[in-house]
Amino acid sequence: MEKGVQDHKQEILNIIRSNVSPAAMTSRLEDFHENDLADVLPDLTVPERCKLYRIMDLDMLSDIFEYTDEAGAAEYLQEMDIKKAAAILSRMETDFLVDVLQKIDKGRRKLLIELMDDDVRHDIEVIASFDEDEIGSRMTTNCIIIRENLTVKQAMSSLIGQAAKNDNISTLFVVTEGQKFYGAIDLKDLIIARQDHSLEELIVTSYPYVYAEQEIDDCIEDLKDYSEDSIPVLDNDNRLLGVITSASIIDLVDDAMGEDYAMLAGLTAEEDLKEPLRESMKKRLPWLIVLLGLGMVVSSVVGMFEHVVTELPIIMCFQSLILDMAGNVGTQSLAVTIRVLMDESLTGKQKAELVVKEMKIGFCNGGLLGLLSFVCIGLYIYLFKGKSLLFAYAVSGCIGAALLLAMVISSAVGTCIPLFFKKVNIDPAVASGPLITTVNDLVAVVAYYGLSWIFLIQMLQLVG
Numbered sequence: 001m002e003k004g005v006q007d008h009k010q011e012i013l014n015i016i017r018s019n020v021s022p023a024a025m026t027s028r029l030e031d032f033h034e035n036d037l038a039d040v041l042p043d044l045t046v047p048e049r050c051k052l053y054r055i056m057d058l059d060m061l062s063d064i065f066e067y068t069d070e071a072g073a074a075e076y077l078q079e080m081d082i083k084k085a086a087a088i089l090s091r092m093e094t095d096f097l098v099d100v101l102q103k104i105d106k107g108r109r110k111l112l113i114e115l116m117d118d119d120v121r122h123d124i125e126v127i128a129s130f131d132e133d134e135i136g137s138r139m140t141t142n143c144i145i146i147r148e149n150l151t152v153k154q155a156m157s158s159l160i161g162q163a164a165k166n167d168n169i170s171t172l173f174v175v176t177e178g179q180k181f182y183g184a185i186d187l188k189d190l191i192i193a194r195q196d197h198s199l200e201e202l203i204v205t206s207y208p209y210v211y212a213e214q215e216i217d218d219c220i221e222d223l224k225d226y227s228e229d230s231i232p233v234l235d236n237d238n239r240l241l242g243v244i245t246s247a248s249i250i251d252l253v254d255d256a257m258g259e260d261y262a263m264l265a266g267l268t269a270e271e272d273l274k275e276p277l278r279e280s281m282k283k284r285l286p287w288l289i290v291l292l293g294l295g296m297v298v299s300s301v302v303g304m305f306e307h308v309v310t311e312l313p314i315i316m317c318f319q320s321l322i323l324d325m326a327g328n329v330g331t332q333s334l335a336v337t338i339r340v341l342m343d344e345s346l347t348g349k350q351k352a353e354l355v356v357k358e359m360k361i362g363f364c365n366g367g368l369l370g371l372l373s374f375v376c377i378g379l380y381i382y383l384f385k386g387k388s389l390l391f392a393y394a395v396s397g398c399i400g401a402a403l404l405l406a407m408v409i410s411s412a413v414g415t416c417i418p419l420f421f422k423k424v425n426i427d428p429a430v431a432s433g434p435l436i437t438t439v440n441d442l443v444a445v446v447a448y449y450g451l452s453w454i455f456l457i458q459m460l461q462l463v464g
Contacts, residue, residue: 333414362411
């Protein structure tokens with residue numbers, strides 16, 4: 001598959017670098033998808049890209065740029081006349097247009113906006129008025145809007161009139177005279193309806209919608225549940241402002257997954273390959289400072305058991321085993337819990353069942369691994385450390401018990417922390433892997449050295 005993409009790319013490059021006439025070149029390039037054409041832009045020289053800008057029409061250039069990222073589109077727009085750049089921007093989806101403008105320097109951005117139509121400027125102002133974490137910042141005004149009191153014939157005429165400037169025509173959104181959202185009509189239903197009929201029987205009044213000021217994270221689950229091409233976005237008075245397209249929904253889900261992945265790694269946000277060193281440090285340092293503090297607490301707890309290590313130095317050899325297994329189990333429970341929370345709304349009973357289930361898994365796995373550790377570590381101490389059989393299996397028994405206890409508690413911690421964060425309206429992914437691992441290190445240290453002190457020193461009075 002990758003080879004096919006590379007061959008496709010080379011074919012496009014060969015056409016652009018050929019000596020055919022502009023008309024012939026345009027005709028041949030129109031056979032390719034805009035995404036394929038966008039992929040070759042970084043491989044072209046500035047003069048080669050400028051040749052494309054001259055021969056292609058504005059609509060085609062706009063479509064191609066929408067398949068690049070915002071920074072790339074802004075860079076390419078800098079290479080052309082400002083009037084042409086403004087015309088191309090005006091043809092873009094409004095949400096993408098706003099993002100591209102943010103990547104252009106302030107002076108040129110102001111000139112570009114001044115060259116746009118009043119309607120486009122108004123749309124930019126509306127979308128830019130929302131915070132970047134609100135769903136309104138990701139909507140587009142590219143949609144068909146009709147009145148509720150039209151006939152089928154009148155609605156069809158209105159659709160034809162708006163279709164020239166809007167390509168999201170599979171769903172028509174119906175509003176009242178006060179521009180309040182009333183429902184939606186599927187294009188297919190409109191086409192097959194009798195022309196003299198009222199629209200009322202075609203309108204789906206229970207069509208899903210979101211409010212522009214809703215948090216993106218709160219909307220994602222609702223948006224994913226519907227397979228509609230676009231979802232209307234309303235203001236607080238239920239007036240229709242725009243729509244969220246299926247492509248935007250995919251982008252939102254992808255962004256959310258990227259952020260969650262970053263948080264699981266202990267970052268405050270995603271990083272870009274070309275991101276400045278200072279920005280990368282700012283994203284990583286906050287969690288590292290928190291983890292440093294927790295690490296100091298763990299070290300202090302180990303120091304409290306210094307007398308245990310002094311009397312039984314051999315137990316230090318197996319500390320990392322307990323800590324690693326506790327961290328691994330906690331991270332597994334964390335991943336399962338976050339996945340469940342992303343897909344489902346859990347009741348209190350279901351949350352309790354999830355915690356119990358994870359603890360049962362931790363107990364069963366801990367029991368098996370504890371038994372395996374008891375046998376193998378006891379044999380290792382007896383054969384290679386020159387200790388008595390009683391001593392060897394007393395120590396390995398303590399290790400097995402500590403492993404079981406640490407894995408059960410770590411499973412509970414890995415489940416309860418994201419559930420708690422969800423309860424207090426904090427993104428559960430903030431309960432990052434490094435955080436869970438460090439907390440479970442503390443649990444494992446207390447379990448291991450505590451059992452060693454009680455079982456090996458106080459009860460069996462072992463030394464050495």
